[in-house]
Each structure stands twice: as C-alpha cells, then as structure tokens.
Amino acid sequence: MTQAARQETDAAAAPEFPIPAGVHAEKVISVRHYTDFLFSFRITRPQSFRFRSGEFVMIGLPNAAKPVFRAYSIASPSWDEELEFFSIKVPDGPLTQHLQKIKPGDTVLMRQKSTGTLVLDALTPGKRLWMISTGTGIAPFASLMRDPETYEKFDEVILTHTCREVAELTYGEELARNLVEDPLIGELVQGRFFHYATATREPYARTGRITALIESGKLFEDLGMPPFDPAIDRVMICGSMDMIRDVKALVEKAGLKEGSNAAPAEFVVERAFVD
Ligand code: A2P
Secondary structure, eight states, X not given: OOHHHHHHHXXXXXXXXXXXXXXXXXXXXXXXXXXXXXXXXXXXXXXXOOOOTTOEEEEEOSSSSSOOOEEEEOOSOTTOSEEEEEXXXXXXXXXXXXXXTOOTTOEEEEESOOXXXXXXXXXXXXXXXXXXXXXXXXXXXXXXXXXXXXXXXXXXXXXXXXESSGGGGHHHHXXXXXXXXXXXXXXXXXXXXXXXXXXXXXXXXXXSOHHHHHHHSHHHHHHTOOOOOTTTEEEEEEEOHHHXXXXXXXXXXXXXXXXXXXXXXXXXXXXXXXX
16 A cells, blocks of 8 residues: 555544654554553554664554654564564553554554664674563564574673563563574574563562672573673663663673764663653
C-alpha cells in the first residue's frame, strides 16, 4: 500500500483526526500481553524507515488533533521487516492507557527520525558486550541481540535483565530462547550469547539486584568471566534512573569511560523512557 493510500484508509477510520504531516501511520500486526503492566506489539515498517539497532523513535496514536508522542526503543533488529516495541501499561498514562488497548489492524503513529546512544557506533572496539537492563529497559537490547553486526564486533554478548517479578522476565526469556533457535543467526550466537535474568521480589533461579551481583562478584562467577576490564569490556545500560546511576558508578569504578555517538568510549546509558 502506498503512503497516500494508507493515510486515506486511516483517515476513513478516524475522520475527525487526520494523520499529522511528517508522521508515519502504521498498522498493528500483533499484540502480546505479559502481565497487567507489560505488553509487546509489532507494527508494519515504512519502506523508507531506516534505523540503527538500539535506537528509539517517537510513538503515538491517532486519537487527538495533537496526539501525545512518547519515546519507544525499537525492540526489533534493523533487518526486520516489522517493528517491535515492549511497553509498560500505566492506568492513567497519557499514551499507554490507550496504547495498551490496541488490536491487530489498528493504526499507530510514528515520527520519522530515530535516535539514541545505545548503538554499537557509540562504543570503541572491545571483546565482550554487556547489555544491562531492568524492566522495559530490555527493549533496545532485544534489537541489538538479534543483529548480526553485534556479533561481528564482539566475541561475547551478555544480556542481563532484572525485574521485580518472574512473569516480567518472560519477554526476555523467550527472546533468548528464540535467538538460539533462529535459522538466520542461531549458529552465529551459539556459545557467544549469554542471558542472565534475575528477579528481586520473588523466588527465581537467580535473585538480586544487578548492582549487588556486580559488587559481590557473583555475576562474573556465575558466568565464569573475569570482572569488568576497560581493555576488554564494553557496557550498555538501560532501565530506571536509579539503576542507571548505580550501575554507572560501578562501571566507572572499574575504569570504563562514558561514550556517545560523537565521542565513542567504553560504556553508554539510556533510561527506559515511558513512565
Ligand atoms: P527492587 O525490587 O529491589 O527495587 P522498577 O520496577 O522499580 O523500575 O525496578 C525494576 C528492577 O530494577 C527491580 O528488580 C528493582 O529491584 C531493580 N532496581 C531498582 N532500582 C535499582 C537500583 N538503583 N539499582 C539496581 N537495581 C535496581
């Protein structure tokens, strides 16, 4: 369908709120609910839309003359024909109170430019890539862990995901399982991708905050890897502000320096946006 034809269809569905200029109107392909507070969804990808794995984009709904847009990390890799997102549901959240009700066939708005610091370009070359996340902060890493370029640049890739409850870990568990079984890059990641999930408020195979697990050395012990070394390790951090602050202090203590698109270095951070 051409962009014009697509906009016509959408305008027909919601005649009172035309699609704003310069915004893509995409169709919801699938929705999956994990808990009362977490869901993922996939939408069509505009043909012209390019992004780097790990970036975020502004998402909205065609439900107002001036729709509310929020930053969402793209959870699908840059080669995927569709776009995937992982979201919280906030009962009175300006966007998520509506977004959590989307169904296949509905329209989601997306601004045209993607951006972000959790990209491979913002890191200097290294051997091990640590992707440290809490909650929906896993989203940019869901993209990077499925991108072959990540494995071209790093020998080993470790995804840590910490949530309060076990059910919140399901999205990441399934991603990790599907990655290893993936016909395209399963072989490439074999023995090189490590998924380290912990719950903090329920019993689980592994428990505790990632900060405590780094400080005690248990994370490294469990994985059979040496502690952070600026010569070898590169770190990406995504989650709540508090978690970022505390993990950042730990990696800085290990001698890593913060990088950006303009000045790549040894670690990068980004908060998980929607709250
Ligand atoms: P905890 O249950 O001990 O608070 P939230 O839902 O508040 O964003 O938390 C998501 C996960 O991140 C929870 O498992 C939480 O642990 C953990 N967490 C919260 N704050 C920090 C922090 N400052 N450092 C490390 N982990 C944190």
